[in-house]
Amino acid sequence: MKPVASPTPDTQEWFDRIDVGELTVAHCQNCALRFLYPRMCCPGCGSRAVGLIPVSGRGSVASWVVNHRGPGVFAEEAPYVIALVRLEEGPMLMSNILVEDPNAVSAGLPVRAEFEQRGERRVVQFVPEVGTV
Ligand SMILES: [Zn+2]
Structure with missing residues (x-):
């Protein structure tokens, strides 16, 4: 079988949602930046108010x-x-x-x-x- 990625604590939820057929991106609730890969701090403003939002694919x-x-x-x-x-x-x-x-x-x-x-x-x-x- 071809390999699969090994999630980190920052990416576990992103991979879990892929496993149920949902593609998401990280979204900063402070500055509205959307980004990948998922991480706990926004790369734009440093805020930790970051979550995942579904995208169209x-x-x-x-x-x-x-x-x-x-x-x-x-x-x-x-x-x-x-x-x-x-x-x-x-x-x-x-x-x-x-x-x-x-x-x-x-x-x-x-x-x-x-x-x-x-x-x-x-x-x-x-x-x-x-x-x-
Ligand atoms: Zn931000």
Whole structure:
């Protein structure tokens, strides 16, 4: 099985909500900054009044690479796309773009989140919006 992330105390709730199919971002109740990765202090103002808010799961490709030599269990899936996705709510996260032709990925490509089951955990992956590739 492909690996899953190991949550830290700061990211445990974020991963737990992914496990039930909900993507969230951290939100500062003091300055309204939305950010990832989740952490107990706002990187904008230092406030500890930080919580998680649900997001749409829609975003676009900010940057990407096509990996032709994946390590371990990823080798059989090569070539595959590793990307930075900018969510429409602002924060970015790194993930895979699940697409038949990796060369179809481009900057600004509209994508949406899907949840891949891996054992007892889920992992956030992205797929192109219908009709974009
Ligand atoms: Zn803040």
